[in-house]
Amino acid sequence: MVADRRRGSAAHVRRWPGHTITYTESIPAKWDWSLQRALTAWNTAGGHLSFVPVKKGRRPQLVIGFGDTHGADGYASIGPAPHAFVHLSPGYRKAPDTAGLKVWVGRLFTHELGHVVGFEHTAGTCSLMVAVFDTGACPLLDDQPGYYACRWIDKPLLKRFVGAYGGKARQAAKSCLIDPLPDQLVGPQFTAAPGGPVTFRWSAPPSAPPRSKVHLEVWPGSTCAGDPPRDVDVQLPLGAGTWTDPSDGTGGPHCFRAQVVNQYGAGPAPVVTVLDRFQRPVAPPSVAAGAWNPDEGRWAFTASWSADTLLVAYISTADPASCPAVEAAGTFQMTFGHGSALFVPALGPEECVVFVARSAAGVSSAAVPLHLQAPRPPAPVVGTPVYDAGTDTWSVSVAPVAGLTPVAEVRAGACSSPAPANLTFPESPDFFSASPGPSCVYVALADFTFAAWFGPVVSRGFTQPSA
Ligand SMILES: [Zn+2]
Numbered sequence: 001m002v003a004d005r006r007r008g009s010a011a012h013v014r015r016w017p018g019h020t021i022t023y024t025e026s027i028p029a030k031w032d033w034s035l036q037r038a039l040t041a042w043n044t045a046g047g048h049l050s051f052v053p054v055k056k057g058r059r060p061q062l063v064i065g066f067g068d069t070h071g072a073d074g075y076a077s078i079g080p081a082p083h084a085f086v087h088l089s090p091g092y093r094k095a096p097d098t099a100g101l102k103v104w105v106g107r108l109f110t111h112e113l114g115h116v117v118g119f120e121h122t123a124g125t126c127s128l129m130v131a132v133f134d135t136g137a138c139p140l141l142d143d144q145p146g147y148y149a150c151r152w153i154d155k156p157l158l159k160r161f162v163g164a165y166g167g168k169a170r171q172a173a174k175s176c177l178i179d180p181l182p183d184q185l186v187g188p189q190f191t192a193a194p195g196g197p198v199t200f201r202w203s204a205p206p207s208a209p210p211r212s213k214v215h216l217e218v219w220p221g222s223t224c225a226g227d228p229p230r231d232v233d234v235q236l237p238l239g240a241g242t243w244t245d246p247s248d249g250t251g252g253p254h255c256f257r258a259q260v261v262n263q264y265g266a267g268p269a270p271v272v273t274v275l276d277r278f279q280r281p282v283a284p285p286s287v288a289a290g291a292w293n294p295d296e297g298r299w300a301f302t303a304s305w306s307a308d309t310l311l312v313a314y315i316s317t318a319d320p321a322s323c324p325a326v327e328a329a330g331t332f333q334m335t336f337g338h339g340s341a342l343f344v345p346a347l348g349p350e351e352c353v354v355f356v357a358r359s360a361a362g363v364s365s366a367a368v369p370l371h372l373q374a375p376r377p378p379a380p381v382v383g384t385p386v387y388d389a390g391t392d393t394w395s396v397s398v399a400p401v402a403g404l405t406p407v408a409e410v411r412a413g414a415c416s417s418p419a420p421a422n423l424t425f426p427e428s429p430d431f432f433s434a435s436p437g438p439s440c441v442y443v444a445l446a447d448f449t450f451a452a453w454f455g456p457v458v459s460r461g462f463t464q465p466s467a
Helices: 029-043 099-117 155-165
Strands: 020-025 050-053 062-066 074-076 084-088 147-149 175-177 186-192 198-203 213-220 232-237 242-244 253-261 271-276 286-293 298-304 309-316 331-336 343-345 350-359 368-373 386-388 393-395 405-412 437-446 458-464
Touching: 029 050, 029 099, 074 099, 084 099, 099 147, 099 155, 186 253, 186 271, 198 253, 286 368, 298 350, 298 368, 309 343
Parallel strands: 020 050, 020 062, 062 084
Antiparallel strands: 074 084, 147 175, 186 198, 198 242, 213 232, 213 253, 253 271, 286 298, 298 343, 309 331, 309 350, 350 368, 386 393, 405 437, 437 458
């Protein structure tokens, strides 16, 4: 930032006669803070020289206003001059009065008033009278919110000032408030009602600068130490008087912190307390089995669950028939939003799906199990085995059933009843062969969605001719 482009002798001070410089100013209200802090910086520096507003009807010695700055941010006459002036660049008419710019313009006015007092430019990185101000090396604001680095008139300059005008140098504080501190809140109190959210109640402070607010923060922890990420970070109007935790949180101890702050973030000591944060319960979903879809190997289901939550399903991959614990290892998981197609994959002919509704904060409802059972394939309708002498093979007709596959196994000897328990059905009823003599073909309908999921077995005896 460029104060101005004055050139001259650094050593020489062009001293005003007398102990006052009368001034008039036409700076708009938004830069009043900056100008007043600049005038005060000089008026409280301990020298026998003060800037005073000109009395009504009298001609001022100094005129402060927007004006030509030769391309810099400010410009001023040096020392006693018939028409002494301080100009602020007209670019500042539209500039926002952020904390940083307010402080910068204040420092700029202090610099320009330094010229009026009689100083030329000097060297020194953070000196007031350097031509180009290095905001990187000399920060304008303090680390503490709402404070600024206010020792604008550096020590060497202060010495030259009292040397020229007399008096006793008074160094400004290092750090100053931008706005005054608000008064403390009246009767602030966090309360945790059993089974309900934490509330904060207070009355507005007796006095607070404009745009002061209540800054309320919540974060997880059993102490209020450190600076972890906030779950809640809100600004509340001073007069609101009450705040209720929206508490879509995960419960457990949390630090609740409230502080009245001015618009720049400075305030008296915060109110801090550790309380268990209310966990808004999530209602369990309601679920019902829908149609079994053997073609797609999945179940449809119907469900209703509360708005603002997701429906989450768990199925054990190792043992689909048993109901898994929510989030247990080895579970298959599916998440459904409102409007999702509702189905779960069939991992076994018998399956237990465990459902929960879950809030965005990760709070789960009680688990709701849903038992699903694929219908067992029906008994096949089987014809009489037919021999084809050309190929020396057999076939047997099986009435088709949608989604199911007829399977067969041939064993030598007469048919046994009941059918053997260890049938694996490696053959097709359309094409099978046998050893000479009596044999039995066992036929079933299989659902190939699952391994070894067969319906009741129908047997047909036949006799393979000798070769
Ligand atoms: Zn200058």
